[in-house]
Amino acid sequence: MDWKQLLRWLAGGLLLGLFVSFALGPFIWQLITALKPAGQLAQLPPLLPAPPTAQHFVAVLGAPGFLRVAANSVFVAVTTMLLAFILGVPAAYALAKLQVGGRQVILAALLCFSMFPAIANVAPLYLLFIHLGIRDSVFAVVITHSVFALPFTVWTLTNFFQEIPNDLYRAARIDGCSHGGILRHVVLPLAMPGLVSVGLLVFIFSWNEFLYSFTLTATERSRTLPVAIALFAGLHEIPWGEIAAAAILATIPTVVLVFLFQRRIISGLTAGAVKG
16 A cells, blocks of 8 residues: 555545544533533533443433323324325325326425425414414324425435336236326335335434424423423523433434434435436
């Protein structure tokens, strides 16, 4: 290895180290804070907890209502993902494989809807759900998340479905297969990496979303984890250890899902990037 190759190797390693530090730094710092005893939270040094303690995790898991808001987050994220699939998959199939007039206009409109700033429509949604009588309920959060996840779902899945050869679609139609049968037996199995990628991204969006969840909920019966963590602050002091422990617990499900489906996610995102 000559000096040029060594220099490139060192530069690549340095850039990779900086990227990993930037990505994992906040998580590692939260983990260190969550494991520090209460007396060391405002002290530096020590950087690492000495000794590490699980008291903050015990306090969070034993806090009244924490498991309730965690269950709310699971319900909201899973239901949002299912609704996005139920409504988005047929729409994406129609845009990708059927002769739909103004398809490019529809896709452009969906892209515009997905870029609309959340702060601009949170007040109208708040008034709407008060009028409907469903404010401070998980259903209000689910409806809002689904509305904003649906354009992304349709836009992305349309690109995945367009990658499936039209010859397969024509052959199935010649054999007498209905559109529902083609979607179920031909399109969905071949587009499974894309479905996994989109489903996980929608789940993460709904799991981490704060603004709508904070505005549309008022009690523990409907709050989600991001809102509950933001409201951890006490009257006279901020429980940094409990906040860090709750943040770690809230991050674990998404990390586990990414590790479980990382191969399908990578293949799905790669396939979706081929044709837009």
